Amino acid sequence: MGFDIQSDCEVKILRKVIFKILLAVLLLISGVLIGLIGEVIGGDLQKHLSEMGYTPKHLYVTLLVFTIISVACIVAYEVLEGKEDVFRFLTKARVRSALKYILISIGVIVGVPIIGLFLVIILLVAITAVQNNNIENTLEIASVYNQGIDCYERQNFDCSFSNLTDVIGRNSNSELKRHAFLFRSLTLLKKGDDEKSELDFRQAIKLGVDETTGYIEKGKAYYQIGKDEKALESFTIATNKSPQNYLAFVALGGYYYYKNDDVKALECLEKAININPNFAQSYANRALVFKRMGDLKKYEEDKNKAESLAQNQ
Numbered sequence: 001m002g003f004d005i006q007s008d009c010e011v012k013i014l015r016k017v018i019f020k021i022l023l024a025v026l027l028l029i030s031g032v033l034i035g036l037i038g039e040v041i042g043g044d045l046q047k048h049l050s051e052m053g054y055t056p057k058h059l060y061v062t063l064l065v066f067t068i069i070s071v072a073c074i075v076a077y078e079v080l081e082g083k084e085d086v087f088r089f090l091t092k093a094r095v096r097s098a099l100k101y102i103l104i105s106i107g108v109i110v111g112v113p114i115i116g117l118f119l120v121i122i123l124l125v126a127i128t129a130v131q132n133n134n135i136e137n138t139l140e141i142a143s144v145y146n147q148g149i150d151c152y153e154r155q156n157f158d159c160s161f162s163n164l165t166d167v168i169g170r171n172s173n174s175e176l177k178r179h180a181f182l183f184r185s186l187t188l189l190k191k192g193d194d195e196k197s198e199l200d201f202r203q204a205i206k207l208g209v210d211e212t213t214g215y216i217e218k219g220k221a222y223y224q225i226g227k228d229e230k231a232l233e234s235f236t237i238a239t240n241k242s243p244q245n246y247l248a249f250v251a252l253g254g255y256y257y258y259k260n261d262d263v264k265a266l267e268c269l270e271k272a273i274n275i276n277p278n279f280a281q282s283y284a285n286r287a288l289v290f291k292r293m294g295d296l297k298k299y300e301e302d303k304n305k306a307e308s309l310a311q312n313q
Contacts, residue, residue, distance in 0.1 A: 141167055145176050152183055160187045178207035182214055186221040212242040216251045246275040250282055257289055265289050280309035
């Protein structure tokens, strides 16, 4: 049986074209899938598709159209290059071989986008599962944090320290973590460990806790354990750092009120009211100062003002 040189050349030509087609298709789909993966990582693909009025079906059709266009361009290129032998070959004896390669091509053209979409869907499902797990972890950490704060307010400092340390040790969001450092600092302060308390306080500020808020809370903690000079120092630092922070002046005014210094208490509370005339607690505290000073008219005015603002807040 003789060797058919012409047929062998025709097969080589077809294989060459098929190879180019497959290569182009794979490159095209790979580029699209890489783009899709980037979109999935950067955001929610399903959300973006739905917002634009598209579904995964539209995405598949788009991929298929681009694939067909790519194949058509390659075939047109072969024709323009004078390799129309490919088309003559399809009319000759080796139709079975031609069909085999065509079916392989169709399988790749249709199958790769389907597999790609399937992988994207799996990736979306996996990302959604991770997000749900993160939400559950965040809720759990928030619960532990709240337990720590509740223990702190009930003066159960061992419980507070344990829960806040648990929050700090986890990979929690930065907001909870920085406030956990702040309140663990206050817990340590009340337990008498000033050195470790200061380290935690600095870490809380470093992570983003407002410094003025930190000093206000520290001042309250010092006052509660009877360290009046330290409390006054902390409240004063807060007002110096933020001269427009009405809460700092409310806190300092409260300190002077409990130390029976009505003049300074009144001065601080009036500054707080000038900064924010809509904060009910400022009027309520000033009402108490006026009452102790014997000015019942101003006491009633501030008391009514505080009640009115509280109802509207």
